[in-house]
Amino acid sequence: MSATVSHASRADVAAAHRVVIKIGSSSLTGADGHLDVEALRRLVDVVADRRAAGKQVVLVTSGAIAAGIGPLGLAGRPKDLATAQATASVGQGLLVARYAEAFAAHDLRVGQVLLTVEDTVRRGHYRNAQRTLETLLDLGAVPIVNENDTVATHEIRFGDNDRLAALVSHLVRADGMILLTDVDGLYDAPPARPGARRIPEVRSLAEVADVEVTARGSSVGTGGMVTKLESVRIATSSGVPVVLTRADQVRAALAGEDVGTFFAVTGKRASRHRLWIGYAARARGRLVLDEGAVTAVQGGRASLLPAGITAVEGDFDAGDVVELAAPDGRVVARGIVAFDAPELPQLLGRSTHALRDALGEGYDREVVHRDDLVLVRTRRPARV
Structure with a gap:
């Protein structure tokens, strides 16, 4: 996909008719390992207000395994595959039930969409996932998307929901993407280092090629800034602007305020056929x-x-x-x-x-x- 000069700004995300919001496990889980229901409700309140303004939102959520840790009495995130899958099975039901309850308070319905890598790498599955998401949006529901951790293996999985969010942005032809995490943007050094400064805007990822980032996120998540920048690359190179910020700043990000890091598009929007070839297919x-x-x-x-x-x-x-x-x-x-x-x-x-x-x-x-x-x-x- 050829490079293009981008004039996109935060205002484009604020005006986006259809936006994908991804929230990580660390933003939905308390220190005790349990699902933070109040944090989930705060996010739902913002999404509901966006919907009331006539906009569409697809929510890509982590948290199934983290939500299952507390109810199963586990000390932390499981290390072995079988326990991780069982924990996800318990947690996924709890997670979507909490979302359904919170959205119902705003008279909104949700539709759960669990995806595996096979749903994007196989062309027929890819089209089916796209049709399901589009139909949910047409029916006025809020799609709640997560990786199907109950059947995913270490060898065949997205590995984190950051990349999944970028692929979902392609599937639904989103006008913008918000990545929510536990840090308030990309920094020019590790945020804990004295003197580290937030980078407010990135026009090309080449500008931040020398930025030192960590490879792993929190103890309850699987991603880190490395995976988020890869997600940004996939989205922006295909015409989707991105804001990376902290979960408690999502309302400000959707309003176009100077929070987090804004990533401008670096490539033209392509057909789903070409996006599948370039990013989804194995x-x-x-x-x-x-x-x-x-x-x-x-x-x-x-x-x-x-x-x-x-x-x-x-x-x-x-x-x-x-x-x-x-x-x-x-x-x-x-x-x-x-x-x-x-x-x-x-x-x-x-x-x-x-x-x-x-x-x-x-x-x-x-x-x-x-x-x-x-x-x-x-x-x-x-x-x-």
Whole structure:
């Protein structure tokens, strides 16, 4: 996705018709490990006021495992998968019941949507999730989205709800996203360090590439600032402005006030098809390109032809998403491949004319058509 100069401001988030709000476990859980019902109600009051103003809100909430810790008498967040899943099973029911009760006080209904990675990486599931969320909004309900921790495994999961929130923003074509956490924004150093200052606005993540951030959040959460910046990258590169702030500042953030850190959009809004290719789908393999093909692909107007491929990695089928890598290993794009992996080695480095003569019609087509190809931004990660 090509870069663009952004003139977005906090006012765009304030005016957004549809906004995704993500709240983390640390903001919903008291020191005793129990769900903080008053904190949940304060958030619901803000969302209800937003709804009363004619706006739509999708709420991505953590807290299922944290909510189950107290009722099960556990000392802290479970370390093993089976106990974590059981705790989530107990906590999820409690969590959504509290949301339903709090929203009912404002005469609003909620709809629970539990997602797994498979619901975004598989195209059919992705479309089903999108339709469900859109229908809930059309019916006037507030979607309450969470990862389905009761069935997610360590190997196949989002890992935190920050990335999930960015993908949900894409699914519902949100006009803005609010990330709520236990710190009041991104700082130019660890917030506890004397002299650390809040960064009020970021126009490009390259501006904060050298900022020192922590890799882990609170004891009851799974994310940290690293995952939040990754969520910001996914959202802003596809046209969704983001405000990162503390949970008690959500009303001010939605009003466009100078709280937290505002992240401007860095890319144009793309179709759901391209967003799925670029961010949601799991890559099943990799094609290594020569320098000429890299230049052509990055130009944004060329399909990938067999002549530009030097190596094939992985076991994939036609219709799967694969990574396109430069000779040095940098991933420069992702796309839907038109051939099965075993078919490609005989095609490598050969022109479409030569393939037509040698193998017949059908083998002279693009390996990845430009309509099914999405560029990947290379970036220097923030310092951990």
